[in-house]
Amino acid sequence: MKEITAIIRRDKLPETKTVLEQLGYPSLTIQSVEGRGKQRGAMCAEMDSEMPDSFCTAVKLRPTPSSYALEHTLPKVAMYVPKRLLTIVVPDDVVTKIVKEIVKINKTGKPGDGKIFVSPIDGAVRVRTGEVGGEAIA
Amino acid sequence: MKMIRAFIRPEKEQEVVLALEGAGFPSLTKMPVFGRGKQKGLQVGPVHYDELPKTLIMTVIDDADVDRVIQVIQDKARSGFIGDGKIFVSPVDNAYTIRTGEAGL
Numbered sequence: 001m002k003e004i005t006a007i008i009r010r011d012k013l014p015e016t017k018t019v020l021e022q023l024g025y026p027s028l029t030i031q032s033v034e035g036r037g038k039q040r041g042a043m044c045a046e047m048d049s050e051m052p053d054s055f056c057t058a059v060k061l062r063p064t065p066s067s068y069a070l071e072h073t074l075p076k077v078a079m080y081v082p083k084r085l086l087t088i089v090v091p092d093d094v095v096t097k098i099v100k101e102i103v104k105i106n107k108t109g110k111p112g113d114g115k116i117f118v119s120p121i122d123g124a125v126r127v128r129t130g131e132v133g134g135e136a137i138a
Numbered sequence: 139m140k141m142i143r144a145f146i147r148p149e150k151e152q153e154v155v156l157a158l159e160g161a162g163f164p165s166l167t168k169m170p171v172f173g174r175g176k177q178k179g180l181q182v183g184p185v186h187y188d189e190l191p192k193t194l195i196m197t198v199i200d201d202a203d204v205d206r207v208i209q210v211i212q213d214k215a216r217s218g219f220i221g222d223g224k225i226f227v228s229p230v231d232n233a234y235t236i237r238t239g240e241a242g243l
Contacts, residue, residue: 036164037165040159103234
């Protein structure tokens with residue numbers, strides 16, 4: 001079993017869900033998170049891939065600091081971009097296929113498209129029936 | 139690659155993030171979480187707080203950098219009192235950048 005952790009754009013979530021459903025792996029956990037990557041939350045494209053930089057400057061659409069930083073006077077604050085974090089646990093053999101599909105649907109070619117992490121999972125238990133291992137995620 | 143998950147005090151978050159940036163690790167994801175530790179929450183007079191707010195900072199880094207990142211987080215997040223949080227390290231097989239589709243950090 002592998003855990004796929006995908007950090008994606010907020011507006012791509014419905015499409016990603018549809019694709020996962022079509023692949024036959026509809027179960028997933030969604031979390032609303034904030035974060036930043038190599039660009040350090042400094043670019044307009046990280047917020048919205050279709051928005052030109054000039055528009056972002058005009059309406060002051062920027063990544064925002066955390067609420068703690070807003071409430072306190074700090075010498076320097078870090079900026080974050082809101083994203084969605086998906087957690088999917090799947091059998092080993094379909095990992096490549098799912099990663100490829102998630103990349104395909106989420107790709108815009110601009111910074112801020114997100115990352116996908118694949119990590120090993122030792123065990124799984126279905127709470128309702130007590131099934132363990134592969135059966136629990138089938 | 140390793141995934142670092144650090145549960146820290148919300149008020150230390152900015153300090154930790156900026157220190158990580160200074161050390162050359164600007165990328166991270168953070169989320170607000172609630173939890174409790176060994177002390178089963180917090181007792182203030184007659185009031186018992188079962189779940190305390192913490193910030194979860196998640197970042198994926200190369201194996202060689204693990205010790206350095208943990209050191210940075212520890213330095214900045216420690217206050218010496220209970221409730222400073224925990225750091226967990228777990229393995230990551232692969233990382234993909236969606237923009238390019240390439241494997242690797």
